[in-house]
Amino acid sequence: MAATKETFRCMLCGHEYQESVEKGEDKERSCPKCRSNSIRHLKKKSSTKE
Amino acid sequence: MKIRKKARYVDPDLCNACEECVKVCPVVKPDEYQMGLSSRKAIYIPFPQAVPCSYILNMDDCLGNNPIACGKCAEVCDKQAINYDDEDEIITREIGSIIVAIGLDVYDPTEMDEYGYTRFENVITSMEFERLICAGGPTAGHFVRPSDQQRPKRIGFIQCVGSRNPKIGRPYCSNICCMNTIKDTLLLADHYPDMENVVFYQDIRSFGKSFEDMFQRSREAGTRYIRGLPGDVREDPNTRNLTVTVENTTKGKLEHHELDMLVLSVGVVPPKDLAKISGMLTLSKTSDGFFMESHPKLKPVDAPTRGVYFAGFCESPKDIKDSVCQAGAASSRSGALLNAGQIQIEAITSRIDETACKKCGLCAAVCPYGAIVWKKGEAAVVIEAACAGCGACGATCLFGAITMRHFTDDQLMAQVRATLGENPQDKVFCFACNWCSYAGGDMAGISRMKYPTTNRVVRTMCSARVSEEMVLEAFRCGAPIVLVSGCHYADCHYINANRQTVKRVQNLWNKLEKAGVRPERLQLEWISAAEGQKFAKVMYQLEEMRQAVTMEEIEHARQALKPKPKKAAKKKAEAAVAS
Numbered sequence: 354m355a356a357t358k359e360t361f362r363c364m365l366c367g368h369e370y371q372e373s374v375e376k377g378e379d380k381e382r383s384c385p386k387c388r389s390n391s392i393r394h395l396k397k398k399s400s401t402k403e
Numbered sequence: 404m405k406i407r408k409k410a411r412y413v414d415p416d417l418c419n420a421c422e423e424c425v426k427v428c429p430v431v432k433p434d435e436y437q438m439g440l441s442s443r444k445a446i447y448i449p450f451p452q453a454v455p456c457s458y459i460l461n462m463d464d465c466l467g468n469n470p471i472a473c474g475k476c477a478e479v480c481d482k483q484a485i486n487y488d489d490e491d492e493i494i495t496r497e498i499g500s501i502i503v504a505i506g507l508d509v510y511d512p513t514e515m516d517e518y519g520y521t522r523f524e525n526v527i528t529s530m531e532f533e534r535l536i537c538a539g540g541p542t543a544g545h546f547v548r549p550s551d552q553q554r555p556k557r558i559g560f561i562q563c564v565g566s567r568n569p570k571i572g573r574p575y576c577s578n579i580c581c582m583n584t585i586k587d588t589l590l591l592a593d594h595y596p597d598m599e600n601v602v603f604y605q606d607i608r609s610f611g612k613s614f615e616d617m618f619q620r621s622r623e624a625g626t627r628y629i630r631g632l633p634g635d636v637r638e639d640p641n642t643r644n645l646t647v648t649v650e651n652t653t654k655g656k657l658e659h660h661e662l663d664m665l666v667l668s669v670g671v672v673p674p675k676d677l678a679k680i681s682g683m684l685t686l687s688k689t690s691d692g693f694f695m696e697s698h699p700k701l702k703p704v705d706a707p708t709r710g711v712y713f714a715g716f717c718e719s720p721k722d723i724k725d726s727v728c729q730a731g732a733a734s735s736r737s738g739a740l741l742n743a744g745q746i747q748i749e750a751i752t753s754r755i756d757e758t759a760c761k762k763c764g765l766c767a768a769v770c771p772y773g774a775i776v777w778k779k780g781e782a783a784v785v786i787e788a789a790c791a792g793c794g795a796c797g798a799t800c801l802f803g804a805i806t807m808r809h810f811t812d813d814q815l816m817a818q819v820r821a822t823l824g825e826n827p828q829d830k831v832f833c834f835a836c837n838w839c840s841y842a843g844g845d846m847a848g849i850s851r852m853k854y855p856t857t858n859r860v861v862r863t864m865c866s867a868r869v870s871e872e873m874v875l876e877a878f879r880c881g882a883p884i885v886l887v888s889g890c891h892y893a894d895c896h897y898i899n900a901n902r903q904t905v906k907r908v909q910n911l912w913n914k915l916e917k918a919g920v921r922p923e924r925l926q927l928e929w930i931s932a933a934e935g936q937k938f939a940k941v942m943y944q945l946e947e948m949r950q951a952v953t954m955e956e957i958e959h960a961r962q963a964l965k966p967k968p969k970k971a972a973k974k975k976a977e978a979a980v981a982s
Binding site: 364365367379380381389390391392393394 | 688690891892893899902909912922923925926927928929944948
């Protein structure tokens with residue numbers, strides 16, 4: 354299954370990092386810096402029509 | 404339950420296994436049971452101990468029965484046992500309990516190219532070794548190497564091929580490979596005392612009754628154990644011998660070993676049908692891909708779905724003895740359930756108000772137990788005997804049509820408002836799941852751990868019970884920080900209900916940001932019942948965050964998150980369902 358690089362931000366310490374994500378994966382996430390589970394998946398914004 | 408009984412195309416009551424059909428069958432295929440080391444015909448007995456002892460016809464291999472292109476087997480069968488018109492049979496049974504014992508698959512080492520499994524004929528897997536050394540195998544138990552059919556004099560075994568290797572997505576120990584290799588070395592030493600055996604390993608895990616003794620016997624029999632996994636295998640094109648390069652980590656030096664044959668001690672992987680069974684019985688998987696039990700210590704043979712039990716490898720890698728123990732326990736548990744004649748269900752279950760239900764089916768989609776039956780255009784119905792009471796459906800329903808007994812929206816909202824009734828700015832508000840996070844708080848307490856006194860906890864059965872409205876209401880009541888906490892992924896007591904929590908918190912972060920409220924004020928943590936220390940640590944971190952939240956921020960959140968007029972909210976909910 355193809356993996357994509359996605360951006361995550363820790364809502365506790367603010368650390369932002371990228372991780373490869375496979376479609377449909379079921380994985381518990383934690384911040385690589387502070388180990389918090391408050392990990393926000395920053396979705397790519399779709400391009401707006403001009 | 405519907406069971407498919409596959410067509411055999413040979414009547415087992417008539418067939419007397421005379422073998423005449425095999426003699427005339429013109430199709431030759433690799434024998435799967437012998438790991439492709441010998442061949443079989445299109446009509447065959449799958450393995451020597453098969454019950455019933457009668458032939459089966461593999462229609463995928465047969466030259467064709469419609470129209471009949473060959474028909475030789477039918478011609479020679481005196482008993483007329485062959486029936487080309489045989490069809491799969493669907494058997495319907497009413498059953499009260501299911502024991503899942505679907506076994507395992509073996510790791511395919513082709514991706515680990517450094518060991519040359521696909522390049523060198525004399526590199527085999529431990530399964531192929533089993534067939535070669537077995538008296539019922541393709542060589543009748545005479546151990547020969549595949550390239551020249553000569554008896555090898557030096558054999559190497561590489562351990563942990565496909566096990567304990569996170570790089571290939573197999574971080575777990577396969578449990579059986581160490582003892583299997585030790586057994587193999589003892590067999591070789593017994594059959595061929597002059598043979599040199601070398602085992603390359605990272606750890607020998609010989610726990611279990613008499614296992615350490617067996618390991619010592621293997622060493623005494625002359626097997627050399629070298630700590631270190633080979634990095635390279637090369638073949639001499641003339642002799643077809645193999646040179647293995649390994650760092651001996653005990654001696655701290657690089658070694659080269661010339662061997663006649665190499666056996667890859669392959670690990671085990673979850674069976675390929677596991678996902679299919681998982682879908683049928685609403686079972687969940689661990690991160691390793693095996694079935695997850697209801698509780699690792701207290702219910703090790705129970706599935707989270709009631710009435711379903713596990714036996715053997717499908718739950719986790721284990722040896723024969725443990726599999727037999729688990730099978731015994733599973734059948735006892737199953738027997739106890741069936742003999743009871745009646746079942747007790749939890750008092751905490753969902754109830755759907757048919758008049759309020761908008762027939763959207765969202766509740767059925769999030770139920771981890773498949774306990775909600777929904778058909779398009781009809782109101783959803785809860786099967787109470789299957790409902791475990793996580794409350795994910797109640798938190799998902801946008802129309803307030805679902806009531807969770809003992810954890811109703813009104814009860815939880817009242818707790819939120821009461822907790823934050825006075826001086827909310829001084830409190831860290833927490834939702835904690837009953838089984839893990841709340842118990843983690845208890846653990847912190849009974850362990851006499853210090854943590855700030857500002858936290859206030861509202862208990863729900865599962866973190867998935869916490870609806871968006873409850874979190875927003877906490878902010879409206881003036882909470883500076885809100886924590887939603889639940890079980891770790893592998894520990895979720897409601898199969899995978901806490902995945903709904905993650906989705907909901909992600910949505911809430913977006914909503915808060917849109918409303919101009921700092922999303923960091925909402926936190927999510929997985930805290931297990933044993934993690935009292937983590938509970939205390941999180942409370943310190945949140946207290947620090949709370950102190951940084953200003954009164955202006957709290958007031959802004961109160962205003963910005965005010966509920967919208969009812970009609971607009973209803974319209975929005977309906978639009979969400981439609982999308």
